[in-house]
Amino acid sequence: MSTAAAQQGTKWWSGGRSPFNASYGKVMMWYFLMSDAFTFGAFLISYGTIRFSVNSWADPNHVFNSFPFAGHANLPLAFVSLMTFILIFSSVTMVLAVHEGHKMNKAGVEKYMLWTILGGLAFLSCQAWEWTHLLTGDHAVLVNGQIEHWNTTVSHNPFGPEVMFNGQEVATPGPIAFGGYFFGITGFHGFHVFSGVIINLVMYIKTKLGHFDQRGHYEMIEKAGLYWHFVDLVWVFVFLCFYLI
Numbered sequence: 001m002s003t004a005a006a007q008q009g010t011k012w013w014s015g016g017r018s019p020f021n022a023s024y025g026k027v028m029m030w031y032f033l034m035s036d037a038f039t040f041g042a043f044l045i046s047y048g049t050i051r052f053s054v055n056s057w058a059d060p061n062h063v064f065n066s067f068p069f070a071g072h073a074n075l076p077l078a079f080v081s082l083m084t085f086i087l088i089f090s091s092v093t094m095v096l097a098v099h100e101g102h103k104m105n106k107a108g109v110e111k112y113m114l115w116t117i118l119g120g121l122a123f124l125s126c127q128a129w130e131w132t133h134l135l136t137g138d139h140a141v142l143v144n145g146q147i148e149h150w151n152t153t154v155s156h157n158p159f160g161p162e163v164m165f166n167g168q169e170v171a172t173p174g175p176i177a178f179g180g181y182f183f184g185i186t187g188f189h190g191f192h193v194f195s196g197v198i199i200n201l202v203m204y205i206k207t208k209l210g211h212f213d214q215r216g217h218y219e220m221i222e223k224a225g226l227y228w229h230f231v232d233l234v235w236v237f238v239f240l241c242f243y244l245i
Helices: 004-014 025-053 078-102 106-136 173-208 211-214 219-244
Strands: 056-058 140-142 146-150 163-165 169-170
Touching: 025 173, 025 219, 056 169, 078 106, 078 173, 106 173, 106 211, 163 211, 173 219
Parallel strands: none
Antiparallel strands: 056 140, 140 146, 163 169
16 A cells, blocks of 8 residues: 555544544444334334225324313314424424533533423323323224214223224224324334433433533533434324324
């Protein structure tokens, strides 16, 4: 190898700096998020396969039309839009926390991390209300292009095998699959949000204790931010598959 070529190679890799121009921790976080994206992708592809292979399916305009303390008002997608806004807002506050970390502003990181944590808790609270409503309320199902209302006054999961329709217990693959996929995928995403809240809480405490000032950088806040933005991005696809299609 010529001297010029050797010098060119040294410019990109000298054994002491990552060729990705990123720390080991950030690269590993990206690898983890990539593998997690494959998991969510497999779940959503499976959902789409079942969704378009049956004739009866829950109609999102009728299933997701309730709002807390609004009585029987018909507000399609209003509540899930609020949930989406809360999660996006928390993603913005996370960006601001990372920005303050770059400036080594401890007080700014604390403030925006706290807002991010509150946003995550608010989202989880909304999801808890939504699950409770879906397990106890009335719903509508698309059967051969026609909307049929299902009276889910049963003592267990309304998307289970026994559903009251015109006074009789019936079983159809559509609503059962909807319930299984909805609670499974949104629950899996909710677990990620919960994990993100715990991670952010740990980062907030470490910031409060001055650990990152002692290290001389706030890279851990950046890595926590990558995870939180991933959770936000996944919600966009969950929102599209369950609430819009």
